[in-house]
Amino acid sequence: MPAPCHRTPSIKMVRGDITEQSVDAIVNAANSSLLGGGGVDGAIHRKGGSAVLAECRALRAAHYGRGLPTGQAVATTAGRLPARWVIHTVGPVHSRTEDRSTLLAACHTNSLRVADSLGAATVAFPAISTGIFHWPITDAAPIAIAAVLDTPTSVQEVRFVLFDDAAYEVFTQTWREWKQ
Structure with missing residues (x-):
């Protein structure tokens, strides 16, 4: 597969599931076991079904x-989800004493x-690490957006x-400020 080009993908904020x-x-905000869990991870495994778990x-x-x-990522089938693949990545647990922002950025990068290696043109990300890993959404949004914009990719x-209104508002406002 040829190297990804460095065009900026279209970025959209969506309030939803x-x-x-x-x-x-x-993209699944997975736990390191890859065997399902709570939050986004559990929802993806439940809806994707046994094919996701088997892979x-x-x-x-x-x-x-x-x-x-x-910070690493790997792909599986999407099973019964309306996507073709699930890209599993493990976000860092937030720490007040250690800067783990490079690990959060690496999840996106x-x-x-992985999306490029699959030939994926469209990719949906959750707010990685902002749930049970306690990363403040106001810190996670700029890290996530910057990582996507800085990564050479063929993703279009x-x-x-974003699952709730608060996360949607923070990501939307961060994106507005970024574009100015």
Whole structure:
């Protein structure tokens, strides 16, 4: 596959459920086990069904016996989801004493690299690490947007799919400020 070009994808903010997005790839804010969990991860596994879990188990058996490292990304089928693939990435747990922003950015960068390897033109991201990993949404939004804009990619459209009004407002305002 040729190297990705460095064009800026169209960026959209969507208030909604990431499991309902008709895109080539949905990014899963996974836990390192790849075997499902709460929040976005649990919703993707529930809606995607047994095919997603089976491929995650195969990845654990073949390459990720100790789990997927934070910031890395790997793809599976999307099963019953309206997407073609799920790109699983493990976000960092927020820390007040250690700067882990490069790991959060890497989740986006590596997910786009995986999307390019799949030939995905459209990708939907959740607000990675902002749920049970406690990353403040006001800090996560600029990191996520900057990482997407700074990554050479052939992806044509990136959607940030935000589950609640507060996250949607923060990401939308951050994007407005970025464009000015």
